[in-house]
Amino acid sequence: MTKLDCLFVYPGAPAGKKNLLPIMPAGLPVMAAYLARHKVSSAVVSLPTARPGEFNLPALIKARGVKLVCIPAHWHRQTGGALALAAKLKKAVPGVRIVLGGYTASYFAAAILNDFPAVDFVVRGDGELPLLRLLKAFGAGPAALKRVPNLAWRYGAAVKLNPVSYAASSAELSALGMEGLGLVLNRDLKPRRGMFCEDGMFTYLQARGCADACSACGGGRDFQRKHCGRKGVAVKNPAAAVQDISTLMGSGFRRIQLPLDPLPSEKYWLDVLALLKKKGLKPELKLELCGLPSQKLLAAFAGAAGPDSRMTLFAGSGSERVRRFNRGRFYTNDALLAALKAAARLYVNIWVTFTTGLPFETRADFLETDGLIRRMRRELRMERAGVYVFSVEPGSPLFEAPEKYGVKLRRRVLAGFLAQRGRYDMGYATEHFTEAEIVRNLKSLERTARGR
Ligand code: SF4
Incomplete structure (x- = not known):
């Protein structure tokens, strides 16, 4: 059996708990491919989508001499599963080293190393280069570990946090492709929940x-600067992103969700869509925007995206006042309705998503959201409004400064996040609504969105 240096494992939920965010981060095969390119043999396993009996991880680790197991703890809802898997593997194979990574692991790196002895290391921020350096540092003593960028590690009883000095640049990101899909060991790569996918769409980050x-966002500018060492935004060049989409389609993933819209300018999307059109790829896209699309972007989308594609606009609140306080990119409700009408003229399928329970929202603001959804139904015959509540994310602006946003947090430490019970266990109240009232408001808006 061939040797395997590094194994990435997506764990799913801990036993007996529902998987609240069943998406294997697409970064796992990307990092595996990076390591493989640097002559470190690597593979990826998704446990929630494995066939019964497909993987016996302790046996696999022993048989193939795995040196390092990497487990994602990206969103806090995935972290309980990551820690449970780490404990299980360490018990079964005490000699194997285990590293966690991702946003939540980055934020709680010291707490994880203090409280969870099964975890040997945490990589904060971007992972590919630190993992390569970590593997090369094995056996070379603490001085070598001290030089691994972004690494959190134990030295005796102390936890050491190396500087977060590596964050991939746009050029480095562009060089990371999707060829690591070939390193996934699961026999069945069919697109489905848990296999990089939410609702059957591949969640791709460019x-x-x-x-x-x-x-309320736990992945925004300030978090990135503080916990990932990122000063700006790293973006794949459009040609590299389109090449990735082509690779994904060639692997059977024809439905692709683009959930990250990190730049206020839409030029990037225009370039990507122009290239997609030129290549005639026609993937089914779900493009999620934080701002409003111009007529030009809508037309480009209509011309390049495949059948059943859609855009989703994250409006936040239906109250302009609340939107202005909470969202990075502001627009008026009139501008939103104008964009929706333009989309209808171009036959672009478009959804709008609203939130209730944002900081500063009052009863009057909540009623404005309700009124806007009704107006959209009336004026546009639009039945595609989604409503959701958010749960507190570690490192988000309101988590870092709750008093500034007038919220009371019910969870502040890792243990609180691990104890989260379900999607309505959001972990905060605002100055105007309790948690239970926010959920009641959500149900009411859901009824409005369904036309009841
Ligand atoms: S635009 Fe806002 S919600 Fe979207 S990723 Fe950036 S900070 Fe998060």
Whole structure:
């Protein structure tokens, strides 16, 4: 059996708990491919989508001499599963080294190393180069570990946090492709929940970082600067992004979600769509925008995206006042309705997503959201409004400065996030609404969105 240096494992939820965010981060095969290119043999396993009995991880680790197991703890909802898997593997194979990475692991690196002995290391921020350096540092003593960028590690009883000095540049990001899909060991790569996918769409990220800092977002500008060492936004060049989409389609992923819109300018999307059109790829796209699309972008989307594609606009609140306080990119409701009408003229399928429970939202603001959804139904015959509530994300602006946003946090430490029970266990109240009232408002808006 061939040797395997590094194994990435997406764990899913801990036993007995529902997987609240069933998406294997697409970064796992990207990092695996990077390591393989540097002569470090690597592979990826997704446990929630494995066939019954497909993987016996302890046996695989022993048989193939795995030196390092990498487990993503990206969003806080994935972290309980990551820690449970680390404990299980360490018990079964005590000699194997285990590293966690991702946003939540980056934020709680010291807490994880202090409280979870099964975890040997945490990589904060971008992972590919630190993992390569970490593997090369094995056996060379603490001085070598000290030189690994972004690494959090134990030295005796102390936790050491090396500087977060590596953040991939746009050029470095462009050089990372999707060929690592070939390193996924699961026999069945069919697109489905848990296999890079939400609702059957491949969640593809063309960038790292964001130019904005929306109040509830745990991946915005300030988090990136503080915890990932990222000063701006790294974006793949359009040709590299289109090449990735082509690779994905060739691997059976024809439905692609683009959930990250990190730049206020839409030029990037125009370039990507022009290239997609030129190549005639026609993927089914779900393009999620934080700002409003211009007529030009709508036309480009209509011309390049395949059948059943759609755009989603994250409007936040239906109240302009609340939107202005909470969202990085502001627009008026009139501008939103004008964009929706332009989309209808071009036959672009467009959804709008609203939130309730944002900081500063009052009863009057909530009623404005309700009124805007009704207006969209009336004026546009639009039945495609989504409503959601957010749960507190570590490192988000409102988590870092709750008093500034007038919110009361019910969870502040890692243990609180691990104890989250479900999507309505959001972990905060605002100055105008309790958590239960926010959920009641959500249900009410859902009824409005359904026309009841
Ligand atoms: S919600 Fe979107 S635009 Fe706002 S900070 Fe997060 S990634 Fe950036």
